[in-house]
Amino acid sequence: MDIRAQVSMVFHLDKCVGCHTCSVACKNIWTDRRGTEHMWWNNVETKPGTGFPTLWEDQEKYKGGWVKKGKKLTLRLQGRVRTLTNIFHNPNLPTVDEYFEPWTYRYDDLFNSPEGHDQPTARPVSQVTNRPVDIVSGPNWDDDLGGSAIYARNDPNLKSLTDEERAQLRKLERIAFFYVPRICNHCLNPACVAACPAGVAQPGAIYKRGEDGIVLINPEKCRGWRMCVSACPYKKSYYNWATGKSEKCILCYPRLESGHAPACFHVCVGRIRYLGILLYDASRIKETASVDDAELVEAHRAIIQDPNDPEVIKAAKANGVSDNMISTAQRSPIYKFVKEWRLALPLTPQFRTLPMLFYVPPLLPVLAAVKDGHYDIAGVADEELRPLLGSLDKLRVPLRYMASLFAAGNVGIVEQVYRKLIAVRIFMRAQRVKDMPDAEMQQILAQANTTPEEVRAIHHLTAKPTFEQRFVIPPLNREMAVEATVDPYQHAHEAGFSFRKVIKRR
Numbered sequence: 311m312d313i314r315a316q317v318s319m320v321f322h323l324d325k326c327v328g329c330h331t332c333s334v335a336c337k338n339i340w341t342d343r344r345g346t347e348h349m350w351w352n353n354v355e356t357k358p359g360t361g362f363p364t365l366w367e368d369q370e371k372y373k374g375g376w377v378k379k380g381k382k383l384t385l386r387l388q389g390r391v392r393t394l395t396n397i398f399h400n401p402n403l404p405t406v407d408e409y410f411e412p413w414t415y416r417y418d419d420l421f422n423s424p425e426g427h428d429q430p431t432a433r434p435v436s437q438v439t440n441r442p443v444d445i446v447s448g449p450n451w452d453d454d455l456g457g458s459a460i461y462a463r464n465d466p467n468l469k470s471l472t473d474e475e476r477a478q479l480r481k482l483e484r485i486a487f488f489y490v491p492r493i494c495n496h497c498l499n500p501a502c503v504a505a506c507p508a509g510v511a512q513p514g515a516i517y518k519r520g521e522d523g524i525v526l527i528n529p530e531k532c533r534g535w536r537m538c539v540s541a542c543p544y545k546k547s548y549y550n551w552a553t554g555k556s557e558k559c560i561l562c563y564p565r566l567e568s569g570h571a572p573a574c575f576h577v578c579v580g581r582i583r584y585l586g587i588l589l590y591d592a593s594r595i596k597e598t599a600s601v602d603d604a605e606l607v608e609a610h611r612a613i614i615q616d617p618n619d620p621e622v623i624k625a626a627k628a629n630g631v632s633d634n635m636i637s638t639a640q641r642s643p644i645y646k647f648v649k650e651w652r653l654a655l656p657l658t659p660q661f662r663t664l665p666m667l668f669y670v671p672p673l674l675p676v677l678a679a680v681k682d683g684h685y686d687i688a689g690v691a692d693e694e695l696r697p698l699l700g701s702l703d704k705l706r707v708p709l710r711y712m713a714s715l716f717a718a719g720n721v722g723i724v725e726q727v728y729r730k731l732i733a734v735r736i737f738m739r740a741q742r743v744k745d746m747p748d749a750e751m752q753q754i755l756a757q758a759n760t761t762p763e764e765v766r767a768i769h770h771l772t773a774k775p776t777f778e779q780r781f782v783i784p785p786l787n788r789e790m791a792v793e794a795t796v797d798p799y800q801h802a803h804e805a806g807f808s809f810r811k812v813i814k815r816r
C-alpha cells in the first residue's frame with residue numbers, strides 16, 4: 311500500500327440553483343486580469359447542454375483524457391513522438407469561438423454622450439478586436455435551456471440514448487434540466503500532468519503536490535506548449551495569451567492553507583459544496599484507471615481507503631501523512647458521500663483521469679412534474695414515488711442519460727443512487743406526517759439497501775449541515791503554509807515524506 315492524502319470535493323446537484331455566484335467569486339479573485347478573459351476556472355452549465363467550452367465532452371473533437379488499448383492506458387492526445395512534431399503547432403485546442411469572444415462595455419458612453427432624445431447605452435465591445443460586437447455566445451449562454459435546439463439537443467451524452475429516450479427527453483427539455491457546476495477535479499491520474507512536454511526536461515511545470523494532491527502549474531517552469539489544455543478532458547487548463555503560460559484552478563490553496571474554504575465553496579448560495587480529505591492507495595492508480603468502462607466507478611470507490619482501518623493508518627504514517635491529516639480524513643464528509651453511502655459519483659469517469667470531485671445526481675429533474683402547463687416544483691406525490699422504487703425505468707429523465715454523465719454508461723450504479731435518494735425522501739416525509747406502516751417502510755429501506763440511521767445521517771448532511779461539517783479542512787496546513795513560502799517541500803523533507811514531488815508519466 312502507498313497511502314496518500316487528497317483534498318476532495320462533493321457537489322450535491324439537487325441543491326444548485328444556478329446562480330453563478332461561485333463563478334463570479336472565482337473570476338473576481340483569480341482571473342480578472344489581461345490574458346484571462348476567456349478563463350472560467352469555475353463555470354456552471356445547464357444539462358442537457360453542450361457546456362463550456364462548447365461540446366467539451368466530445369473527445370473525438372478535443373482528444374482529451376486517456377484511452378484503454380488492450381491492457382495499455384495511453385493518452386488520447388498523442389504519444390511522445392507526436393508531441394514533439396506538434397510542439398510548435400498544437401492542433402487540438404479549443405478556438406475562441408468554442409470558448410466565446412470575450413467582451414466588455416463602453417461605459418464612457420454612459421457618462422460622456424451628448425445630450426439627446428434617448429438614454430445612452432453602453433455597447434458591448436470585443437476584448438479581442440476592440441470593436442463593437444454582437445454577442446453570440448458566452449460561458450453560460452445555454453442557461454436554463456436558452457436556445458435548447460442548438461444546445462440541449464446537441465449534448466454529446468444523448469448519443470448513448472435510444473431514439474425513444476431522446477424523444478422522451480426532448481418532450482421534457484423545457485422542464486427537465488439541472489445545473490452542473492464544474493472546477494478542476496484535481497484528478498488522481500491527471501492527463502494534464504502526463505501530457506506536459508516540459509515535464510521531461512524540467513519536471514514540475516505542472517504537478518500534483520505531495521501533501522494534498524492539488525494539481526498546480528508552476529509559471530516559472532511552464533513553457534506554454536499547451537498540451538495540458540488539450541489533454542484535460544474537462545478543459546480546465548487554460549492558456550494565458552498575455553503571459554504565454556498555462557493556468558488552472560488552484561483550489562484556492564492559499565485559503566486552504568490558512569484554514570479557509572475555497573472562495574467558490576465559501577460563497578455557494580445553495581450550500582451544495584463539501585470539502586474534505588480522502589486517503590487513497592497510489593500504488594493502484596494505473597490498475598484502477600485501466601478497468602472496463604462498466605467497472606470504473608466501483609474501482610474508483612475501491613482505491614479510496616478506510617481512514618479508520620489500522621493498516622491504512624500505519625501505511626499513511628509510514629508515508630509521512632500527518633496525524634492531523636488522518637484525523638481530518640476520519641471526519642471527511644466526502645468519505646461518507648462517496649464510500650459509505652455510495653451516493654456521490656465522478657463526472658464522466660470514462661475519461662479515466664480518476665477525478666476527485668464527485669457529484670450527487672439530482673433527484674428533481676428525474677421526478678419533476680408539469681401540471682396545467684406549469685412546472686410543479688413539488689414534483690410527483692409521495693404515493694407515486696413508492697412504485698417508482700421498483701421500476702426506475704419510468705423516471706422522467708432516462709437513467710441512461712445520467713449513467714453517461716456519472717457512471718461511464720453503467721445504469722445499475724445510477725439506479726442504486728436513485729433508489730437511496732428516493733428512500734430518503736419517503737422516509738423523512740413519513741417521519742413527519744406519520745402516514746406509513748412500519749412494515750412498508752422497512753420494505754422500502756431494504757429495496758434501497760439502507761437503514762433508518764443512514765437515512766437520517768444523509769438527510770442531516772444534505773439539508774442542515776453546519777459550515778464546519780461541510781468543510782473539514784486539515785488545520786496542519788496552516789503551519790505548512792508558512793514554510794511553503796520558503797520551500798513547499800521543506801516540511802515534507804523534514805518529516806521524512808517519501809512523496810514524489812511530481813507524478814511522473816505513466
Ligand code: SF4
Pocket residue numbers: 493494495496497500501502503525541542543544545546547558663
Ligand atoms: S480536471 Fe484538472 S487535474 Fe484533471 S486533467 Fe483536467 S486540469 Fe488536470
Ligand code: SF4
Pocket residue numbers: 325326327328329330331332333354489491577578579580581582
Ligand atoms: S454558487 Fe452554488 S448554488 Fe450558485 S451556481 Fe454555484 S454551485 Fe450552484
